[in-house]
Amino acid sequence: MAFPHLQQPSFLLASLKADSINKPFAQQCQDLVKVIEDFPAKELHTIFPWLVESIFGSLDGVLAGWNLRCLQGRVNPVEYSIVMEFLDPGGPMMKLVYKLQAEDYKFDFPVSYLPGPVKASIQECILPDSPLYHNKVQFTPTGGLGLNLALNPFEYYIFFFALSLITQKPLPVSLHVRTSDCAYFILVDRYLSWFLPTEGSVPPPLSSSPGGTSPSPPPRTPAMPFASYGLHHTSLLKRHISHQTSVNADPASHEIWRSETLLQVFVEMWLHHYSLEMYQKMQSPHAKESFTPTEEHVLVVRLLLKHLHAFANSLKPEQASPSAHSHATSPLEEFKRAAVPRFVQQKLYLFLQHCFGHWPLDASFRAVLEMWLSYLQPWRYAPDKQAPGSDSQPRCVSEKWAPFVQENLLMYTKLFVGFLNRALRTDLVSPKHALMVFRVAKVFAQPNLAEMIQKGEQLFLEPELVIPHRQHRLFTAPTFTGSFLSPWPPAVTDASFKVKSHVYSLEGQDCKYTPMFGPEARTLVLRLAQLITQAKHTAKSISDQCAESPAGHSFLSWLGFSSMDTNGSYTANDLDEMGQDSVRKTDEYLEKALEYLRQIFRLSEAQLRQFTLALGTTQDENGKKQLPDCIVGEDGLILTPLGRYQIINGLRRFEIEYQGDPELQPIRSYEIASLVRTLFRLSSAINHRFAGQMAALCSRDDFLGSFCRYHLTEPGLASRHLLSPVGRRQVASHTRGPRLSLRFLGSYRTLVSLLLAFFVASLFCVGPLPCTLLLTLGYVLYASAMTLLTERGKLHQP
Numbered sequence: 101m102a103f104p105h106l107q108q109p110s111f112l113l114a115s116l117k118a119d120s121i122n123k124p125f126a127q128q129c130q131d132l133v134k135v136i137e138d139f140p141a142k143e144l145h146t147i148f149p150w151l152v153e154s155i156f157g158s159l160d161g162v163l164a165g166w167n168l169r170c171l172q173g174r175v176n177p178v179e180y181s182i183v184m185e186f187l188d189p190g191g192p193m194m195k196l197v198y199k200l201q202a203e204d205y206k207f208d209f210p211v212s213y214l215p216g217p218v219k220a221s222i223q224e225c226i227l228p229d230s231p232l233y234h235n236k237v238q239f240t241p242t243g244g245l246g247l248n249l250a251l252n253p254f255e256y257y258i259f260f261f262a263l264s265l266i267t268q269k270p271l272p273v274s275l276h277v278r279t280s281d282c283a284y285f286i287l288v289d290r291y292l293s294w295f296l297p298t299e300g301s302v303p304p305p306l307s308s309s310p311g312g313t314s315p316s317p318p319p320r321t322p323a324m325p326f327a328s329y330g331l332h333h334t335s336l337l338k339r340h341i342s343h344q345t346s347v348n349a350d351p352a353s354h355e356i357w358r359s360e361t362l363l364q365v366f367v368e369m370w371l372h373h374y375s376l377e378m379y380q381k382m383q384s385p386h387a388k389e390s391f392t393p394t395e396e397h398v399l400v401v402r403l404l405l406k407h408l409h410a411f412a413n414s415l416k417p418e419q420a421s422p423s424a425h426s427h428a429t430s431p432l433e434e435f436k437r438a439a440v441p442r443f444v445q446q447k448l449y450l451f452l453q454h455c456f457g458h459w460p461l462d463a464s465f466r467a468v469l470e471m472w473l474s475y476l477q478p479w480r481y482a483p484d485k486q487a488p489g490s491d492s493q494p495r496c497v498s499e500k501w502a503p504f505v506q507e508n509l510l511m512y513t514k515l516f517v518g519f520l521n522r523a524l525r526t527d528l529v530s531p532k533h534a535l536m537v538f539r540v541a542k543v544f545a546q547p548n549l550a551e552m553i554q555k556g557e558q559l560f561l562e563p564e565l566v567i568p569h570r571q572h573r574l575f576t577a578p579t580f581t582g583s584f585l586s587p588w589p590p591a592v593t594d595a596s597f598k599v600k601s602h603v604y605s606l607e608g609q610d611c612k613y614t615p616m617f618g619p620e621a622r623t624l625v626l627r628l629a630q631l632i633t634q635a636k637h638t639a640k641s642i643s644d645q646c647a648e649s650p651a652g653h654s655f656l657s658w659l660g661f662s663s664m665d666t667n668g669s670y671t672a673n674d675l676d677e678m679g680q681d682s683v684r685k686t687d688e689y690l691e692k693a694l695e696y697l698r699q700i701f702r703l704s705e706a707q708l709r710q711f712t713l714a715l716g717t718t719q720d721e722n723g724k725k726q727l728p729d730c731i732v733g734e735d736g737l738i739l740t741p742l743g744r745y746q747i748i749n750g751l752r753r754f755e756i757e758y759q760g761d762p763e764l765q766p767i768r769s770y771e772i773a774s775l776v777r778t779l780f781r782l783s784s785a786i787n788h789r790f791a792g793q794m795a796a797l798c799s800r801d802d803f804l805g806s807f808c809r810y811h812l813t814e815p816g817l818a819s820r821h822l823l824s825p826v827g828r829r830q831v832a833s834h835t836r837g838p839r840l841s842l843r844f845l846g847s848y849r850t851l852v853s854l855l856l857a858f859f860v861a862s863l864f865c866v867g868p869l870p871c872t873l874l875l876t877l878g879y880v881l882y883a884s885a886m887t888l889l890t891e892r893g894k895l896h897q898p
Contacts, residue, residue, distance in 0.1 A: 112139070112380035113147045116647035120154065129182050133192045141203040148200060152257055155187070156264040159213040163266060168284040168397065170277055185284055189294035190303070193257075193386045199304040207256040208238070213263065215368065216390050217375040228374075232364040254342070258362055261287075262369035270394050279399045288400055292407040296439075298414040298483075301432055302359055357433050358417075362802040363408075363443055370401050371447040374454050394456065395467045401451075402471035406445060409474075409481035410435050440478075443508065448475065448509060449606050456518040461525055463532035469519075473543050474511060478504055496547040505549070506556040506599050510606050513553060513616035516544065520624040525748065529642070538689040541696035550700050559596040559602055582666055585600050615800070624703050629708060632690045634695075634752070639686045692722045728752040763841060776846035787839040794838040802885070808888045812838035 110133070132151070136144065157165035166183060173180040187193050211222050221228045222237060227883050236249040251259060265284065271277055279285050294300060373391040393782055474480075477495045479501055505512060519540055522686050544550060559605075603613060614620055635646045698708065729744035729752075739747070747753065763780060787794070797808040843849055861871035 106348060112143055113150060116869055117150070118145055125179060126168045126182055129186050133186070136192050136196045141199050142647075144196060145200050145203070145205045146206075148196065148253065148437070149256075151193075151196075152260045155193070156260045159210065159260075159263060159267050161269050164262070166283075168264070168287065169268065169271065169279075169282055171283040172277065174281065184286065187283075187287055189291055195252045197257050197850075200418045201305070205253055206250040207253065209250060209251050209256060209259055211247050213248075213267065215372045218368065230364055230368055232361070232368060240724055254358060255365070257360055259369070261291075262365050265397055265400055266369060271396065275526070277310040279396050283782055285400060285403065288403055289407070292404065292411075295362045296407060296411045297409050301430075311521060315388050336860075356435055359432070359435060363439060366404055367443055367447055368724075370397065370404070371444070371451045374447075392458070394453075395464050398455070398467040398471050398775050401448075402467070402474050402616040405444070405448070405475045406481055408440055409478040412440050413478060413482040430546065440582075444507065445511075446606055452515055453518070453719075456515060456522065461522065463530070465522070466532070466536055469536050469539060472511075473517060473539065476508075478541060497549045497552065499548070499552075502552050503556070503595075503598075505552040506559060506595060507602050509553070509556040509560060509599055513557065514614065515623065516540070516616055517614055517621050521620065522627055523628055523630065524624065527713075528631055528687065528690065529638050531682045531689065534635070534693070535687045536695075537628075538693040541693040541700070545696035545699050554617050555584060556599055557617060559599040561612065561615065562596045570871045611731070621871065622701060626703075629694060629703065633708075636687055636690050639683050639690075649782060727754060756872070763843060770848050771843075771846050774842060774852075777847050779842040783842045784839050791837060791839075794840070798838045806887045806891050808838070809881065810883065811888055812840060 116132070116135070119131060119415045123131070125351075135147075153163065153165065155165050156168070159161045167184065170184060171180055173254050185191055211219055214222070217232070218228050218230075222233070227237070228232060233249065237246050297303075314857075373393075415433060452468070452472055455465075459465050459468055479497060523533075523537050526536075528534055528537065544553075603611060607613070614792050694708070697703065698705075727737070728747050730737040730743050731740060737808060743752070764785070794808070794812050798812055799803060802810075857875060858868060858871055861867075861874075866874070
């Protein structure tokens, strides 16, 4: 693309917009690279907002941009390669960002597209806790609050990049895109590895010209006292003015200003959708959801958490020791210590609480579950982690992780109780749900972890009067977000105070804590153990039922050749579709989960056996499932809470039979609706017209009477098993006489059988009329034989 060396910025923007429509994508990117190289920042700053929106899409979701969330290397390798090279942290787009950064340009970002709590806070004239927004809120000349943030080029670029995950329309269900293979996911990983390195320091910004110097970063947020990030907000105007007076001039801080910005933007845009007040309101069952994350969103957050653990754990032992705080340390090392507890913890906790309470009860919850478990296991991402042994035994959790467990106590305990409540409402017969229970139980059963959690609970529940010198303290929020350069709070050696501060900062001073190892949670665990035992037995029953069915059962059922089951069967689940291997997997997952729960909560084998017997998991003498847990009332059986759980999870069911007139039962899927209705009208007319003659024929004692009774007599309801005493009284007074039923001619099975018979007859040169006579003769012989057998059976009955 050839441009005159000197031209108006408006012409440059118009030319690029025209090229985006008329030129191939590869050529557009080549032209953009040349423009970034050749043009000065004065002209480039005009095209920057348009270019960012063209790449990441519009904030209202109307424009999809380059559609990075669907772009995959195996599907579009050429386009994927071009995009990744252009947007790489060391690529042309980031070079443009630094070129504009050196000139201190500002770009307006609408407040209306910020996460809900941030937007509400700014609109109420309260500056949000995160220093990301300090000195950025614009005021109108009259003193009123503006609707935009003034962002530098790097912030503007990262804001759009992070928000494109939220603002763009969800991927269509029909489009099967593996999130970990798409360009957006890979770019997140590259940016995290570049700006939050686990080895070495952050790479310097790219030079604005060959041989030139790196652009200087913008003025940093001033060092603010830690108390300013407490629970009490101050006036936005006062804070805005007070933070403009001084600037931290420490040259060492320039090393990681991009790293801090990147992390804060990711956390704010992806996690800060719920405030503590909003979370407390959301506990009401009538509350409307303010933001609903997608599975793709959760997977990207999990990537962020895994990288943050690796980043924070990349400190060398001498740097991570408490004594290191008293020595001169680089800003990057301080940032590693502060990244998780002061930027992520609170927002992640509220995010997870919302997901646990509002996510659908289906297999997609696995994404949330793995994100949670990744955060709970920082030792998996430590440099000294060891590969699992061949015996696959869980590795003992070192005592050095006890502070992390205690300072994240609610992440372990309250969310575990939340998971128990979810598991009790899911179908544990499903292998996908059984796997989730197994995964959680396996993580919490790691040696020494349960003891650490229990110790943390003991520290929190320790009476305050035990340590009098603590009474004057205020339980502030040591993990609230703030600039890592803010003064670190005074070193507190009291572990109990740290745990209490953590709980109160996340849940509020009036929180009601339910101990994970207390009686309430233990009751939930015992109930889950009961349901696991039931689910194992149900899976075995389904497996046995499937094994008894012939290989061609499904095809014959479609044709209607299988036995007609008008009373239903087991509740459908993915075991029916996935076969015997899934039954084996389900049984294995549930068996191991039960064993892990026994280890965590020290359940005895006798207790588990008692649950099995109490729940009646053995089969009755007929080989059928027992009824759900009930008590006998005046009007019949009444379900207990356990019985409701058994029905919801498909563990037990009532044997419901159709007790009405077979002619009037609902039309089945294997029947032709219009033909069934026509046949019913015809048979009703015949029965009404010849009722007396049919009764006379059936009353005869000879062979003709027996033959007619075999075809015309309707079995009485007295022999049916009725559960309702009311229904039994009603049926007792209802009698029926002999009648003809033609409904069998309306089923696909009968029609297909007749068509096959005529087709086979035609192969032997037998016409339709002779074939009909042969079929009639064959049926008469069959019916005669069945009549004789039926009558002989009645004679031998006592």
